[in-house]
Amino acid sequence: MMKVAILGYGNIGRAAEQAIKAAPDMELAGIYHHNDNLDDIEADVVLLCTPTREVEPFAKALLQRGICTVDSFDIHQKIYDLRQSLMPVAKANKAVSVISAGWDPGSDSVVRALLMALVPEGVTYTNFGPGRSMGHTVAAKAIAGVKDALSMTIPMGKGVHRREVYVELEDGADAQVVESLLKADAYFASDDTKMIVVESVAAINSVGHGVNLVRDGVSSNVEGQHLEFTMRINNPALTAQVMVSAARAAVRMQQKGQYGAYTMIELPPIAMLPGEEEKLIRQLV
Amino acid sequence: MMKVAILGYGNIGRAAEQAIKAAPDMELAGIYHHNDNLDDIEADVVLLCTPTREVEPFAKALLQRGICTVDSFDIHQKIYDLRQSLMPVAKANKAVSVISAGWDPGSDSVVRALLMALVPEGVTYTNFGPGRSMGHTVAAKAIAGVKDALSMTIPMGKGVHRREVYVELEDGADAQVVESLLKADAYFASDDTKMIVVESVAAINSVGHGVNLVRDGVSSNVEGQHLEFTMRINNPALTAQVMVSAARAAVRMQQKGQYGAYTMIELPPIAMLPGEEEKLIRQLV
Numbered sequence: 046m047m048k049v050a051i052l053g054y055g056n057i058g059r060a061a062e063q064a065i066k067a068a069p070d071m072e073l074a075g076i077y078h079h080n081d082n083l084d085d086i087e088a089d090v091v092l093l094c095t096p097t098r099e100v101e102p103f104a105k106a107l108l109q110r111g112i113c114t115v116d117s118f119d120i121h122q123k124i125y126d127l128r129q130s131l132m133p134v135a136k137a138n139k140a141v142s143v144i145s146a147g148w149d150p151g152s153d154s155v156v157r158a159l160l161m162a163l164v165p166e167g168v169t170y171t172n173f174g175p176g177r178s179m180g181h182t183v184a185a186k187a188i189a190g191v192k193d194a195l196s197m198t199i200p201m202g203k204g205v206h207r208r209e210v211y212v213e214l215e216d217g218a219d220a221q222v223v224e225s226l227l228k229a230d231a232y233f234a235s236d237d238t239k240m241i242v243v244e245s246v247a248a249i250n251s252v253g254h255g256v257n258l259v260r261d262g263v264s265s266n267v268e269g270q271h272l273e274f275t276m277r278i279n280n281p282a283l284t285a286q287v288m289v290s291a292a293r294a295a296v297r298m299q300q301k302g303q304y305g306a307y308t309m310i311e312l313p314p315i316a317m318l319p320g321e322e323e324k325l326i327r328q329l330v
Numbered sequence: 331m332m333k334v335a336i337l338g339y340g341n342i343g344r345a346a347e348q349a350i351k352a353a354p355d356m357e358l359a360g361i362y363h364h365n366d367n368l369d370d371i372e373a374d375v376v377l378l379c380t381p382t383r384e385v386e387p388f389a390k391a392l393l394q395r396g397i398c399t400v401d402s403f404d405i406h407q408k409i410y411d412l413r414q415s416l417m418p419v420a421k422a423n424k425a426v427s428v429i430s431a432g433w434d435p436g437s438d439s440v441v442r443a444l445l446m447a448l449v450p451e452g453v454t455y456t457n458f459g460p461g462r463s464m465g466h467t468v469a470a471k472a473i474a475g476v477k478d479a480l481s482m483t484i485p486m487g488k489g490v491h492r493r494e495v496y497v498e499l500e501d502g503a504d505a506q507v508v509e510s511l512l513k514a515d516a517y518f519a520s521d522d523t524k525m526i527v528v529e530s531v532a533a534i535n536s537v538g539h540g541v542n543l544v545r546d547g548v549s550s551n552v553e554g555q556h557l558e559f560t561m562r563i564n565n566p567a568l569t570a571q572v573m574v575s576a577a578r579a580a581v582r583m584q585q586k587g588q589y590g591a592y593t594m595i596e597l598p599p600i601a602m603l604p605g606e607e608e609k610l611i612r613q614l615v
Contacts, residue, residue, distance in 0.1 A: 063551035067450065125611050145615055152448055154615040156441075156559075158599035161614070162575040163437055163568060165352065165604075265574075266348035267567035273560045274441075282552035283448060289550075290447040308615045314443035315595040319450075326410050329446070330430055330439040330593045 047296050048074035049289070050086050052103060053094035056179065056252070057117065060285035061092050068289060070319045079103075088112060089299075090292045094285070096183050101127060104142055108134045113295040115288050117147030119180040120231060124150060124308065131306035141299045142306040146291035147284040148276070149173070151309050153256060156274045158310040160260040164270045167262015173206055174198035176254030179280055184232040185210050190218030191227075193246040200257070208238040213246045254280040290317040332581050333359035334574070335371050337388060338379035341464065341537070342402065345570035346377050353574060355604045364388075373397060374584075375577045379570070381468050386412060389427055393419045398580040400573050402432035404465040405516060409435060409593065416591035426584045427591040431576035432569040433561070434458070436594050438541060441559045443595040445545040449555045452547015458491055459483035461539025464565055469517040470495050475503030476512075478531040485542070493523040498531045539565040575602040 049071045051058045058076065065073045074088035079095050083106050090113040093100050100116040107114050108131060118127055124145045131142045145151055149171065157169055174197070181196035188194075193213040198206050210227060214220060224240045227233055243249065258274040276283075291309065294316035298307070318325055334356045336343045343361065350358045359373035364380050368391050375398035378385050385401040392399050393416060403412055409430045416427045430436055434456065442454055459482065466481035473479075478498040483491050495512060499505060509525045512518055528534065543559040561568075576594065579601035583592070603610055 060550040060552070064450075064549065067548075067551060121615070124615050125608060128611065148448070150615045152444060155444055155599055157614045158603060158610070159437060159440055162599065162602035163433070163571060165349075165571070165575075263352075264349065264564070264571035265345040265567035266352060267345070267564045270564065270568060271562045273558075275558045275560070277556045279549070279552045279555065282550035283555060286448060286450070286549035290450075308611055310600040310611070310614055311598045313596045313598055314440055314447065317447035318443060323410060325443070326413065326593055326595070329442045329595055330406070330409050330435045 046070060046072045047090065047293065048072055048088045049292055050074040050088035050091045051076045051094055052086070052091050053079055055094065056281040057285050057288070058092075058094035060281045061094055061288055064286045064289040068293075068319060070293070071289070083107060086112065089296050090115060092288050092292060094288070096187070097180055101130060104131055105134050108138050108140045108142055111138045111140050113140050113292070113299055114142045115146050115292045115295055116144055117151065117284050117288055118145045119147060119150060121150060122231070128306045128308060135306050136304045139299070139304050141295040141304055143291040143295045143312065144306055144308055146288050146309055148278070148287055149256060151287050153258060153274075155309050155314070156258050160258070160272050160274075164260050164262040164264050164272060167260050167270070169258060169260040170204040172200040172202065172204060172257045172259070174200050174254060176280060177251050178208075178254070179284065181208060181210070181232050184230055185212065185227060188223060188226045188230065190215050190223040195246050195249060198254075206236055208233060208236050210238060210240045211243050211246055211249055212240055213243060252280050252282075254278055293317055293319065331355060331357045332375065332578065333357055333373045334577055335359040335373035335376045336361045336379055337371070337376050338364055340379065341566040342570050342573070343377075343379035345566045346379055346573055349571045349574040353578075353604060355578070356574070368392060369395075371397065374581050375400060377573050377577060379573070381472070382465055386415060389416055390419050393423050393425045393427055396423045396425050398425050398577070398584055399427045400431050400577045400580055401429055402436065402569050402573055403430045404432060404435060406435060407516070413591045413593060420591050421589045424584070424589050426580040426589055428576040428580045428597065429591055429593055431573050431594055433563070433572055434541060436572050438543060438559075439593065439595050440599070441543055445543070445557050445559075449545050449547040449549050449557060452545050452555070454543060454545040455489040457485040457487065457489060457542045457544070459485050459539060459541075461565060462536050463493075463539075464569065466493060466495070466517050469515055470497065470512060473508060473511050473515065475500050475508040480531050480534060483539075491521055493518060493521050495523060495525045496528050496531055496534055497525055498528060537565050539563055578602055578604065
């Protein structure tokens with residue numbers, strides 16, 4: 046049995062607890078809060094269910110102890126830098142870190158890689174939502190003057206999105222100042238973002254989300270290949286499930302001596318699944 | 331540049347030639363027919379574009395020379411046995427064989443593995459077509475008394491299919507005898523199969539095909555997750571493209587010393603793509 050611990054106990058941490066309990070080959074090795082002493086953690090792998098911006102220091106501290114880590118770091122532009130930062134620490138301590146293991150980045154990244162292998166010439170459009178983005182919601186909540194927030198992603202087609210950010214202001218906060226801080230944040234800077242001040246964010250909460258990935262193009266010099274991947278999902282439940290499946294892959298790669306930091310497109314999909322190799326190949330291939 | 335040769339020059343071999351020419355990191359190292367001397371082949375990897383039942387001896391002969399192979403072996407029940415048969419030959423000769431690298435088995439297998447990692451409890455339905463199955467068409471053509479054939483796959487929903495096999499008989503062949511041989515063949519034995527005798531198969535030819543993979547189930551103890559993968563494609567063009575992308579992965583795994591025989595669910599998706607690791611991660615993750 047793999048010993049899997051959880052660091053951070055918000056939406057994702059709670060869902061991850063359920064996913065670990067449902068896994069036939071895992072046992073829960075403890076739930077830790079972000080102010081706990083990391084030296085107390087005894088586990089094969091730790092799920093970093095903290096806000097994205099706290100991932101790097103926690104991952105390094107655990108990798109230095111030879112403990113594998115999984116995160117769902119979701120700032121696309123900074124993923125490669127995180128990988129490069131964790132890579133030497135993981136290798137030096139014979140551990141494995143799987144980074145950005147949510148659904149996007151994460152399983153959608155795997156789909157994008159597969160679509161490109163099948164249709165090398167073409168364009169892939171990733172259309173999100175409509176649904177609540179957890180990373181954007183956490184980022185909006187962290188802005189000075191914001192008491193509570195919810196960031197909705199609205200697909201406009203062909204990979205273009207609008208963001209609608211519902212915000213409950215702290216007493217005395219200036220809505221215009223908050224809005225300019227929000228629009229300047231890296232999470233929001235490149236999208237059309239609208240801030241909507243509301244009395245209560247709790248009243249409009251939702252965890253449903255979805256994606257539609259489309260690629261049209263050319264295989265073997267033949268035009269008109271059409272490939273599509275669609276999901277309608279509970280967002281924290283899927284994110285946590287991907288992290289738990291990635292944790293399995295992390296431990297397996299560590300066992301094989303393949304130390305390092307990896308994104309999901311660098312993992313063999315079979316490594317994420319429980320059970321015998323032979324049975325999985327007979328069942329899935 | 332990877333040197334990629336083609337063995338067998340039917341529908342798939344011809345499409346593979348186009349895919350190799352379009353690949354920025356490959357050069358065509360020759361096109362060979364199944365009765366050529368295999369010792370003449372000089373290549374890093376050979377695409378076995380022969381009928382499925384000829385794959386195993388050709389693969390072994392090439393692997394014994396340290397040359398990687400890729401096939402699109404498509405008898406699902408026998409894939410694991412092929413892997414086990416090629417594994418020691420590949421390892422002993424420091425080569426890599428990627429087997430069953432078409433779209434089903436192949437890229438659909440990768441999607442099924444990914445869907446299971448995301449939704450561990452649930453059922454996946456693979457609905458094919460309507461479209462011409464190449465493997466079934468080749469198998470039908472090989473039956474005594476058949477001059478030409480075309481096997482269509484008709485989806486009945488929830489993973490159930492009917493097969494409609496259009497057959498042009500040889501002079502003097504008995505339709506009832508041919509039909510019983512056809513229905514007893516491993517390709518057709520487990521499906522509802524209807525044989526239709528026609529004057530000319532050429533007149534009803536088609537290479538369009540498609541698939542709809544659906545998984546509904548539970549992630550992190552939450553019901554109602556819905557995932558779907560859909561393609562509408564030119565069949566030989568996609569099969570050949572997958573083989574060419576898998577050939578890239580075979581050579582890369584050989585370069586890393588990861589010798590052996592692999593199905594596609596055992597390959598990191600990034601290994602199938604041309605270009606720099608850093609650029610791919612920045613682009614896709």
